[in-house]
Amino acid sequence: MNAAALMPDLPPVRGKLTAHAPLAPLVWFKAGGAADWLFEPQDADDLADFLAALDPAVPVMALGLGSNLIVRDGGVPGVVVRLGKAFARVERLDATSLRCGGGASGILVSSTARDAGIGGLEFLRSIPGTVGGFVRMNGGAYGREVKDILVEADIVLRTGERVTLPLDALGYTYRHSELPEGAVVIAATFRGHPEAPETVQAEMDRISAAREASQPLRSKTGGSTFKNPPGEKAWALVDRAGCRGLTLGGAQVSEKHTNFLINTGDATSAEIEALGEEVRRRVKAESGVTLEWEIQRVGRAAEGDGA
Incomplete structure (x- = not known):
């Protein structure tokens, strides 16, 4: 259409x-x-x-x-x-809880938590996204996930109905929720624990330094490409399959972190996705493990792509 x-x-x-x-x-x-x-x-x-x-x-x-x-x-x-x-506001509800608009960034949420003396939300600093995406995908990093902090989420369903869903209604698994198709997360309530602001800042600094050291943050990238299989690290499987630095057109497997794909300049989305599929093929052949995409792939292939 x-x-x-x-x-x-x-x-x-x-x-x-x-x-x-x-x-x-x-x-x-x-x-x-x-x-x-x-x-x-x-x-x-x-x-x-x-x-x-x-x-x-x-x-x-x-x-x-x-x-x-x-x-x-x-x-x-x-x-x-x-x-x-209008959807990017973050406000303190009580000593350990924040109400966060669906358009609020992880940096804003974690910084507001720090100023309010709330710990446990520092990992959101490291996820380049918004609350709506975190809630839908059970976003996580550095040993923590949204399911560890979520109290409830305010949703507008595809029908226009507004509902508030508690944590147990979201059916969270690793990087997945059971939110229905077309639903939009407009707000969420997160709960942490009392913590000194300087302690929260120190943890945020630690996470920020770890990301800077290991991830291609200044490249045109999409974050973690593949989910970590049970008991494995996706980056290690990709590396073991010889894919570090692998290119296809303008797309490349990052030399710095092999679970990141990057657009080196003028890559098409078809090239980026095809490179990811080639990585999956090589990992399967080398280790027997079938990597699952963590990056969402949406929309229509261009005419002639055949994707």
Whole structure:
């Protein structure tokens, strides 16, 4: 379904609705096609009213910072929802809890927790994304996951219905939740523990230094490409299969961290995804392990890609 076909049927909005909106500038790989429509709602009511009135056949996808995402070169059908400043607030609820908007970054959440004397949320500093993405994917790093800190999440379903789901309703497993298709996380409540701000800052500094030393943070990348298999480290399996520095077109397996793919300049999303598939093939042949993608791959292949 293309943008022109959708135009007469889209409900009115108070926020910003853009047809054929390029997504490459909004994702970390800086590659990929356009969204049929990009919707930046003014507030939660604007989002809920829009989804309630939108034809149920039109697909909806939420987009955060685009750090763990391959947008295929043919673009994304339907409506991509991007939460702006109205959804980026973080406020303290009590001595150990924060209410965080779905568009708030991990840096903002962890820094607010530090200032409030709340420990246990430091790992969010290391995940380049927003609360909505963390909640959907059970984001984690350095031994902690969202399931360890989440109390509840506020969701707008694809139908426009607003619900609050407790932790046990999200069906969390490793980098996965059972949130329904088209649902948008607009807020979450996280709980930590009392901690001295200087102790929280020290842990954030430790995590930041570890990331700087081991990850290609200044490259056009998508973060961790593959999930760690049980009892294994994905990067070690990739390295053992001889894939460090492997290239395909403008895409490359990072020399610094082999579980990262990078766009060396003008890679297409098709090249990035195909390189990932080649890595999976080589790892399977070398170790017998089938790596699972951690990076989300969305949208349509460009005509002629055959992907």
